[in-house]
Amino acid sequence: MSEIIRKRALKNRLSGIAIHNNTVYLSGQVSWNAQSESIQNQTKDILNVIDEMLAEAGSDKTKLISVTIWLTDMGDFDGFNEVWDSWIPEGCEPARACVGAPLAQLKDHEFCVEVAVIAAI
Amino acid sequence: MSEIIRKRALKNRLSGIAIHNNTVYLSGQVSWNAQSESIQNQTKDILNVIDEMLAEAGSDKTKLISVTIWLTDMGDFDGFNEVWDSWIPEGCEPARACVGAPLAQLKDHEFCVEVAVIAAI
Amino acid sequence: MSEIIRKRALKNRLSGIAIHNNTVYLSGQVSWNAQSESIQNQTKDILNVIDEMLAEAGSDKTKLISVTIWLTDMGDFDGFNEVWDSWIPEGCEPARACVGAPLAQLKDHEFCVEVAVIAAI
Numbered sequence: 001m002s003e004i005i006r007k008r009a010l011k012n013r014l015s016g017i018a019i020h021n022n023t024v025y026l027s028g029q030v031s032w033n034a035q036s037e038s039i040q041n042q043t044k045d046i047l048n049v050i051d052e053m054l055a056e057a058g059s060d061k062t063k064l065i066s067v068t069i070w071l072t073d074m075g076d077f078d079g080f081n082e083v084w085d086s087w088i089p090e091g092c093e094p095a096r097a098c099v100g101a102p103l104a105q106l107k108d109h110e111f112c113v114e115v116a117v118i119a120a121i
Numbered sequence: 122m123s124e125i126i127r128k129r130a131l132k133n134r135l136s137g138i139a140i141h142n143n144t145v146y147l148s149g150q151v152s153w154n155a156q157s158e159s160i161q162n163q164t165k166d167i168l169n170v171i172d173e174m175l176a177e178a179g180s181d182k183t184k185l186i187s188v189t190i191w192l193t194d195m196g197d198f199d200g201f202n203e204v205w206d207s208w209i210p211e212g213c214e215p216a217r218a219c220v221g222a223p224l225a226q227l228k229d230h231e232f233c234v235e236v237a238v239i240a241a242i
Numbered sequence: 243m244s245e246i247i248r249k250r251a252l253k254n255r256l257s258g259i260a261i262h263n264n265t266v267y268l269s270g271q272v273s274w275n276a277q278s279e280s281i282q283n284q285t286k287d288i289l290n291v292i293d294e295m296l297a298e299a300g301s302d303k304t305k306l307i308s309v310t311i312w313l314t315d316m317g318d319f320d321g322f323n324e325v326w327d328s329w330i331p332e333g334c335e336p337a338r339a340c341v342g343a344p345l346a347q348l349k350d351h352e353f354c355v356e357v358a359v360i361a362a363i
Contacts, residue, residue: 125305125307125362127333127334127335127336130333130335131335132332132335133327133328133330133331133332133335134323134326134327134330134335134338135335135336135337135338136335136336136337136338137337138337139306139307139308139336139337141265141307141362142263142264142265142362146307146308146336146337146360147337148337148338148339149338149339149340149341189339191339191341222341222342222343223316223341223342223343224316224341224342225316225319225340225341226316235339235341237310237337237339239308
């Protein structure tokens, strides 16, 4: 059996970080610090948190393998990419899919983007 | 070349179980036994089937790595989590993303939730 | 650290192909050659491109592990499967999830299906 390392657990629900086979899986991230703000601000906040989580897992954004992006409004596609493209280092582009989806809407929060990441360690 | 083991094949379409590199991938599961019932009942049915499939793959729910959940109505988020949280053992929480999506609606079936799993073996 | 090989990069945004741990991840593929055509034609075009991409990665459709399919209209489920089922070799069926989602709609393009692939090498 191969080992699984988990970090940032929300008890009985999810781990922000799960590591297996030199691969780290991050839970889908939404913006808690820029909630209800623009797609650009929510994306910047999410990517900052992903930087922190990857560091905690022993990885970083140069080691992204595959990323799934959900937008509540596909009209935000260009706004998302504007921030994304300035974050991704040339030569380190991951496989990616970006589709539309309703997201969990918690009280007083409006999330317009969620990002789930698989990266190498 | 690394070996792939497949189980529960629906000929020419999908395998319920695909195993590679000590990792098992399950096809997205919907509830066939509680179709058209509440989100809680559909979720319980799906998680029972996932328990069976993981066992068949040589894994179990303590080895979940990453799970994707699709709800037809994000208003079912709390109902889904109620059943999910009682199923996940403390310390074994996987990375997770839960978003809204229309699901395949077969004749006489109303699916309100689908769950796809990646687990370690 | 494990190596990542990337191919078909769109600078600063995504790689069509990312390889890690004997596993290849393809970016979500939409139909550029059959845009605005039927679900069958868009699916055929996408699966042709996936054949080419897998070959470039040193894999092929007999080594599919897990596939995610997004349809803009779940009413296209049967039309998609018609083409999909004739493409998948018996005994090589991957794990699969197929859900509905709005897709990026670029000027003069109407995409009705997107397919993301994980395969073994």
